[in-house]
Amino acid sequence: LQRTRLTYENRSNLAKSAVAKRLFQLMASKQTNLCLSADVTKADDILDIADKCGPYICLLKTHIDIVEDFSEGFITNLQALAKRHNFLLLEDRKFADIGNTVSLQYGKGLYKISNWADLVTAHTLPGRSILQGLKAALGNVEAGQERGVFLLSEMSASGNLIDDKYKENSNKIATEGGDIDFVAGIVCQSSNAFAFPGLIQLTPGVKIDESVDKLGQQYQTPELVVKERGADIGVVGRGIIQANDVQKAAITYRDRLWTAYKERVAK
Numbered sequence: 001l002q003r004t005r006l007t008y009e010n011r012s013n014l015a016k017s018a019v020a021k022r023l024f025q026l027m028a029s030k031q032t033n034l035c036l037s038a039d040v041t042k043a044d045d046i047l048d049i050a051d052k053c054g055p056y057i058c059l060l061k062t063h064i065d066i067v068e069d070f071s072e073g074f075i076t077n078l079q080a081l082a083k084r085h086n087f088l089l090l091e092d093r094k095f096a097d098i099g100n101t102v103s104l105q106y107g108k109g110l111y112k113i114s115n116w117a118d119l120v121t122a123h124t125l126p127g128r129s130i131l132q133g134l135k136a137a138l139g140n141v142e143a144g145q146e147r148g149v150f151l152l153s154e155m156s157a158s159g160n161l162i163d164d165k166y167k168e169n170s171n172k173i174a175t176e177g178g179d180i181d182f183v184a185g186i187v188c189q190s191s192n193a194f195a196f197p198g199l200i201q202l203t204p205g206v207k208i209d210e211s212v213d214k215l216g217q218q219y220q221t222p223e224l225v226v227k228e229r230g231a232d233i234g235v236v237g238r239g240i241i242q243a244n245d246v247q248k249a250a251i252t253y254r255d256r257l258w259t260a261y262k263e264r265v266a267k
């Protein structure tokens, strides 16, 4: 059976990453496959959006380096909202350096990402050492089990340089070798990017009413990404955060993504 035909409950049993298991279960019980990308630059605005949309999302995606007034208090508040509304935190850092450097970027600096982000994103460009480097920041095995990474194997940007060979090799890094218990999923645009049902497909570039922006972003509808492109989680940024009523928009995206998933597995 193709991975896209299996339920999230079933796939949680197949996941090798403890965080992926948790996220599959959360999606199934909360009935949402919506990831909100909170790409705004003021800490209070992120908290406000997270509080309003929290009940409808499985993941909140951050770009912590765009926050102008970052503080440890902001992280404490964000974690409290994640707990109250039952969603996980994904820092979209797109790590891409040698192992030693990504280890420092993940664990140290102003943001100490490994202390609070359940999940992070990383490029596969440096090869397997990206996983070893990130893991090195976590110290002990128990800490490692609470953390996971989404590896990029495709991008939504028009004209991006990723080709089929790169995609295939990214899939190998995610599914072969000693560090695959750390890989929660793949960020990609198509259902043929990988086959293993224990990985979660995260797909950005989702919007109901617009097909491109002015800077190379390409959008597809919630129904298309879930039913045709294999997305398990749809990532929505401006489709929600620029809406007049962010909560209403989050509900609309949640409903459409979830209905598309239910129809996909019922087929």
Ligand code: 5IU
Residues within 6 Å of the ligand: 037, 039, 063, 092, 152, 154, 155, 156, 157, 187, 204, 205, 206, 217, 235, 236, 237, 238, 239
């Ligand atoms: N993002 C993409 N495309 C990708 C990857 C990540 O858009 O291929 I990998 C991120 C960038 C932004 C969010 O934080 O997802 C999408 O935001 P909008 O829905 O506002 O375009």
